[in-house]
Amino acid sequence: xxxxxxxxxxxxxxxxxxxxxxxxxxxxxxxxxxxxxxxxxxxxxxxxxxxxxxxxxxxxxxxxxxxxxxxxxxxxxxxxxxxxxxxxxxxxxxxxxxxxxxxxxxxxxxxxxxxxxxxxxxxxxxxxxxxxxxxxxxxxxxxxxxxxxxxxxxxxxxxxxxxxxxxxxxxxxxxxxxxxxxxxxxxxxxxxxxxxxxxxxxxxxxxxxxxxxxxxxxxxxxxxxxxxxxxxxxxxxxxxxxxxxxxxxxxxxxxxxxxxxxxxxxxxxxxxxxxxxxxxxxxxxxxxxxxxxxxxxxxxxxxxxxxxxxxxxxxxxxxxxxxxxxxxxxxxxxxxxxxxxxxxxxxxxxxxxxxxxxxxxxxxxxxxxxxxxxxxxxxxxxxxxxxxxxxxxxxxxxxxxxxxxxxxxxxxxxxxxxxxxxxxxxxxxxxxxxxxxxxxxxxxxxxxxxxxxxxxxxxxxxxxxxxxxxxxxxxxxxxxxxxxxxxxxxxxxxxxxxxxxxxx
Amino acid sequence: xxxxxxxxxxxxxxxxxxxxxxxxxxxxxxxxxxxxxxxxxxxxxxxxxxxxxxxxxxxxxxxxxxxxxxxxxxxxxxxxxxxxxxxxxxxxxxxxxxxxxxxxxxxxxxxxxxxxxxxxxxxxxxxxxxxxxxxxxxxxxxxxxxxxxxxxxxxxxxxxxxxx
Numbered sequence: 001x002x003x004x005x006x007x008x009x010x011x012x013x014x015x016x017x018x019x020x021x022x023x024x025x026x027x028x029x030x031x032x033x034x035x036x037x038x039x040x041x042x043x044x045x046x047x048x049x050x051x052x053x054x055x056x057x058x059x060x061x062x063x064x065x066x067x068x069x070x071x072x073x074x075x076x077x078x079x080x081x082x083x084x085x086x087x088x089x090x091x092x093x094x095x096x097x098x099x100x101x102x103x104x105x106x107x108x109x110x111x112x113x114x115x116x117x118x119x120x121x122x123x124x125x126x127x128x129x130x131x132x133x134x135x136x137x138x139x140x141x142x143x144x145x146x147x148x149x150x151x152x153x154x155x156x157x158x159x160x161x162x163x164x165x166x167x168x169x170x171x172x173x174x175x176x177x178x179x180x181x182x183x184x185x186x187x188x189x190x191x192x193x194x195x196x197x198x199x200x201x202x203x204x205x206x207x208x209x210x211x212x213x214x215x216x217x218x219x220x221x222x223x224x225x226x227x228x229x230x231x232x233x234x235x236x237x238x239x240x241x242x243x244x245x246x247x248x249x250x251x252x253x254x255x256x257x258x259x260x261x262x263x264x265x266x267x268x269x270x271x272x273x274x275x276x277x278x279x280x281x282x283x284x285x286x287x288x289x290x291x292x293x294x295x296x297x298x299x300x301x302x303x304x305x306x307x308x309x310x311x312x313x314x315x316x317x318x319x320x321x322x323x324x325x326x327x328x329x330x331x332x333x334x335x336x337x338x339x340x341x342x343x344x345x346x347x348x349x350x351x352x353x354x355x356x357x358x359x360x361x362x363x364x365x366x367x368x369x370x371x372x373x374x375x376x377x378x379x380x381x382x383x384x385x386x387x388x389x390x391x392x393x394x395x396x397x398x399x400x401x402x403x404x405x406x407x408x409x410x411x412x413x414x415x416x417x418x419x420x421x422x423x424x425x426x427x428x429x430x431x432x433x434x435x436x437x438x439x440x441x442x443x444x445x446x447x448x449x450x451x452x453x454x455x456x457x458x459x460x461x462x463x464x465x466x467x468x469x470x471x472x473x474x475x476x477x478x479x480x481x482x483x484x485x486x487x488x489x490x491x492x493x494x495x496x497x498x499x500x501x502x503x504x
Numbered sequence: 505x506x507x508x509x510x511x512x513x514x515x516x517x518x519x520x521x522x523x524x525x526x527x528x529x530x531x532x533x534x535x536x537x538x539x540x541x542x543x544x545x546x547x548x549x550x551x552x553x554x555x556x557x558x559x560x561x562x563x564x565x566x567x568x569x570x571x572x573x574x575x576x577x578x579x580x581x582x583x584x585x586x587x588x589x590x591x592x593x594x595x596x597x598x599x600x601x602x603x604x605x606x607x608x609x610x611x612x613x614x615x616x617x618x619x620x621x622x623x624x625x626x627x628x629x630x631x632x633x634x635x636x637x638x639x640x641x642x643x644x645x646x647x648x649x650x651x652x653x654x655x656x657x658x659x660x661x662x663x664x665x666x667x668x
Contacts, residue, residue: 051652167562171520174556178527181549190545193530216598223594224587390626391618395640397598398614401605402644406654411606418602425591429582430513448548456542 003133010357013058014365019358022059023066023366027373030070034086035078035381038219038396041071041087042328042438046210047403049336057340058358064336065316065359066366068329069121072272072312073374074381076113076305081106081382089272089308092280096293096300103296107240110378112301115248116255118371120306123259124266124313125363128320132349132360135321139346144453145464147323149474151447153481154324154439157269160481163277164433172427176437179204180444187452199412206335206441207407210328212417213434215400217424219393224425236378251302254283258306265307266314269326271435272307279307313363319344320356323446328435331442510571510578517564521557528553597621609659615641 013019033044045064052060075087080097093113100109142150159169182193183203194200248255258279265275283303284293293300315330323345325331337344342352349356384392404417427434458464466472527549534546571578583591597620605613619637622628628636645667648654658667 051654054653165563165566167559167566170559171556171563174552174559175520175523177552178524178549178556181527181531181552185545188541188545190534192534192545193527193549195526195530220591220595224583224591226586226590388626390622390628391636393594394597394601394618394621397601398617398640398644401602402610402614402648402656405610405657406648409655409657411657414602414605418599421598422595426512426516430509430516451548452542460538460542 010361013358014361026066027070030067031074034071034074043214046207050406062362092276092304100296111244116302117305117309120309121367124310136346136349148450153478156478156482172437176440212420213424216421220425262307262310266311271327272311275311276304276308279303513567520560524553524556610656
């Protein structure tokens with residue numbers, strides 16, 4: 001019950017007029033960002049971070065987190081009304097959401113999506129509330145070697161469990177790690193890999209990279225296919241909203257299963273995108289006979305949305321308790337934490353309880369606020385997409401560049417955004433995953449310094465990573481995640497080949 | 505000749521390997537071995553650079569392997585002429601926007617950029633396009649400089665007008 005008291009303390013922090021205003025502003029900004037192409041959650045949060053430098057950390061994190069929830073809701077709105085996923089994690093929602101909206105039931109589709117998203121988020125936050133103290137206490141036993149093992153585990157999990165090709169994931173990870181070493185070395189204080197370029201002395205900011213990769217890169221990808229927004233009517237009928245809410249208990253098993261998927265994928269570095277796809281797939285496999293999936297089946301909306309939001313909220317748990325974010329947006333927020341002078345990880349719970357529990361309490365409130373706000377404002381935000389792209393596109397571009405400039409007041413960052421915009425576009429087309437790159441950039445220096453410290457402690461022997469049960473088992477799990485999925489694939493490949501040969 | 509996906513895969517892999525090589529050679533100068541106080545500053549970037557080189561070549565090899573296995577995907581055109589036209593018509597003004605912004609400041613750059621795209625790509629009447637650009641620039645000024653007190657990059661013209 002200790003957590004309950006702490007949570008009440010958190011509510012006291014979060015329920016001030018100032019913080020509630022910030023939540024509303026955050027959710028609304030998030031909705032804009034989620035609805036507009038080219039502005040996703042990771043890069044929206046990146047754009048907002050420079051504006052929070054002067055705020056106190058609790059208010060800042062409440063604003064950023066609320067924006068994240070808003071972006072998740074906004075992403076589903078465009079998926080359903082326009083068949084355009086505003087966020088990668090809402091791609092699965094288009095499969096059944098858009099057909100249902102097209103058949104004249106857009107209110108039902110939207111309500112199903114928002115309500116199940118709200119429930120998913122709620123379940124995720126309950127999990128965080130229950131587990132966070134325990135996780136942080138567990139993590140207090142971690143030394144440098146254990147930390148390195150956890151970072152290594154996060155990297156391996158991306159390679160082994162990610163949806164992209166393992167080789168390409170490894171490319172993204174190592175590119176991110178390499179970029180993180182540019183500039184001042186935190187351990188020895190020497191300048192590295194600056195090649196005499198003055199602009200590189202302070203390093204490559206991950207915020208600038210995120211804005212380029214996710215902002216400009218995604219816009220270029222949108223432009224390439226030409227823009228045809230064929231939206232369906234976005235009027236919300238209050239009677240339909242209530243009717244749909246009464247319908248929800250019917251999908252109880254779907255919701256429970258999807259939340260479980262979301263929680264698992266959120267805590268491990270699978271992330272919301274993988275969670276929503278997996279949950280959609282499971283719903284299709286386990287569904288009772290009825291209309292086909294892909295034609296507007298309610299479970300096809302409920303499943304991905306619940307998983308998406310429970311994964312999105314659960315991604316905050318490893319970030320807060322261990323300092324290991326499991327999604328791109330959580331990685332950006334964690335970078336923000338470090339900029340505000342906070343060290344994510346178990347010590348945060350003892351040194352900054354107001355911050356941690358204020359954030360957790362705000363997650364309850366802002367997700368509730370989010371569901372209501374999104375139902376009220378959907379017609380307005382849907383109208384944003386009816387603005388011609390030749391007007392809204394350049395505005396998004398301008399905001400991206402302005403945001404990148406405000407990170408460090410440096411015009412050389414504008415060139416970096418341009419370069420990483422093109423990189424993001426090419427990576428997108430060639431299916432290199434972007435999230436591992438961001439994660440590696442944020443974790444790079446921490447991974448390096450924990451490696452450095454463990455090496456000093458062990459006099460340069462890698463044996464330290466297997467020196468006790470804790471670090472040894474984390475390392476073993478990490479290596480297993482790296483090797484087992486690949487070898488399974490290889491065996492399957494060999495088998496199928498043999499069969500072909502036998503048939504021939 | 506049309507650029508196929510395979511070509512882009514290979515060029516990207518070579519570029520990434522070159523970045524890795526650049527990192528690794530840069531790290532060599534810092535020392536990549538062990539000193540009394542543990543690994544030298546170049547140790548970590550050196551090995552990360554090596555991993556990047558290996559992974560980049562592996563991704564090129566994978567692309568060639570998939571072509572050999574009869575993957576149609578690798579034979580696909582990377583960008584159709586129409587797509588190239590669309591991407592360039594968006595990207596080129598953006599590059600000019602960055603150059604103008606660096607020299608003339610954010611506000612002038614943004615106003616000109618919005619004006620140009622609305623006028624040329626959007627087909628709006630010039631005066632409407634100018635209005636869009638100017639109004640958005642002024643909005644930026646109030647949001648960033650006034651509401652959030654975050655100064656944006658300014659050029660000679662703002663200085664002339666006395667806007668700081």
